[in-house]
Amino acid sequence: MKKAETHISSYSSHAIVLIVLLTLTTISVLVTKWHIGAYTVAAALIIASIKVRTVIFHFMHVKFESRFIKLMISGVFVLYALVIIITFIDYYLR
Amino acid sequence: MSVQESHSEYIDSETGKLGMWIFLFTELFLFGGLFLVYAVFRAKYSESFHSAALELNTFIGTLNTVFLLTSSMTVAMSLTAIQKNQKKLALFLVFVTLLFAALFMMNKYFEWSHKFELKLYPGSEVLKNLPRGELLFFGLYFMMTGLHALHVLIGMVLLSVNLVKIKSGAVSQNHYLHLENSALYWHLVDLIWIFLFPLLYLIT
Numbered sequence: 001m002k003k004a005e006t007h008i009s010s011y012s013s014h015a016i017v018l019i020v021l022l023t024l025t026t027i028s029v030l031v032t033k034w035h036i037g038a039y040t041v042a043a044a045l046i047i048a049s050i051k052v053r054t055v056i057f058h059f060m061h062v063k064f065e066s067r068f069i070k071l072m073i074s075g076v077f078v079l080y081a082l083v084i085i086i087t088f089i090d091y092y093l094r
Numbered sequence: 095m096s097v098q099e100s101h102s103e104y105i106d107s108e109t110g111k112l113g114m115w116i117f118l119f120t121e122l123f124l125f126g127g128l129f130l131v132y133a134v135f136r137a138k139y140s141e142s143f144h145s146a147a148l149e150l151n152t153f154i155g156t157l158n159t160v161f162l163l164t165s166s167m168t169v170a171m172s173l174t175a176i177q178k179n180q181k182k183l184a185l186f187l188v189f190v191t192l193l194f195a196a197l198f199m200m201n202k203y204f205e206w207s208h209k210f211e212l213k214l215y216p217g218s219e220v221l222k223n224l225p226r227g228e229l230l231f232f233g234l235y236f237m238m239t240g241l242h243a244l245h246v247l248i249g250m251v252l253l254s255v256n257l258v259k260i261k262s263g264a265v266s267q268n269h270y271l272h273l274e275n276s277a278l279y280w281h282l283v284d285l286i287w288i289f290l291f292p293l294l295y296l297i298t
Contacts, residue, residue, distance in 0.1 A: 006177070008174055008178065009170065009173075010174065014167050014170050017167065017170075018166075018167040022163060025160070025163065028296060029156055029296065040297060041297050044297055045292065048288050048289050051288045052285050055166060056281075058170075059166050059167065059284075060278055061170075065111075069112065069115060072116075076119045080126050084130060087130055087133075088133075088134075088137075
């Protein structure tokens with residue numbers, strides 16, 4: 001009865017996600033060759049974050065998971081961001 | 095498969111998946127700690143990190159990224175295949191995933207061998223005489239990629255177990271939690287590499 005609720009991702013959707021991920025990889029490799037200084041780090045990290053979000057949502061199927069799992073995952077990332085921010089505040093102000 | 099079994103599988107799959115996610119969170123923080131160490135030392139020794147990162151081969155790093163991303167797709171597809179009861183296709187896709195994992199490890203082997211030839215390995219005289227920032231970079235490089243490679247190996251063992259289980263029918267259309275959780279683990283390996291790759295190989 002509940003089985004019908006399980007979402008099955010199609011093969012083509014997985015293939016499209018891979019194409020998106022490979023395109024983003026190409027962009028991040030090219031961006032570092034432009035020598036835009038400090039922005040390189042920011043660009044590389046932003047692209048990596050988009051890639052991570054894509055993998056979590058599509059390959060890890062979180063897009064179709066319960067709200068509880070979604071909340072937990074977002075919570076963990078917020079927690080990690082806080083750890084980074086607090087560490088750097090400590091690092092720069094000591 | 096009896097109806098009863100598939101019913102209990104449904105209950106298992108929610109709690110089982112939740113447990114897997116909690117485990118993955120601990121893994122994220124394991125690597126997260128290392129990323130934090132990297133970030134602080136990078137802020138402190140940005141010049142040395144820049145010159146040390148030039149030693150790394152961007153081509154090998156990019157190739158390994160492609161391998162891992164593709165393997166992530168094939169393992170996600172294998173789950174689709176098992177859900178659609180396409181057993182042979184699922185077996186094939188898990189096998190292809192293992193193949194990409196092996197290619198990744200082979201690349202890693204050549205990469206590390208090259209570093210060892212240059213006498214760049216933890217504890218070597220060459221490394222000890224490098225500026226402090228470069229020493230830290232290589233320390234983090236070996237620690238992070240080493241720990242990641244260990245996860246790749248564990249993932250390969252998990253996927254091999256799945257091959258056997260799919261073949262024997264222990265993993266099937268109504269009973270795929272084992273494959274689902276192994277796939278989640280494999281995606282985590284991919285996620286960590288997505289951050290490792292730009293931080294170590296690209297930002298130079």
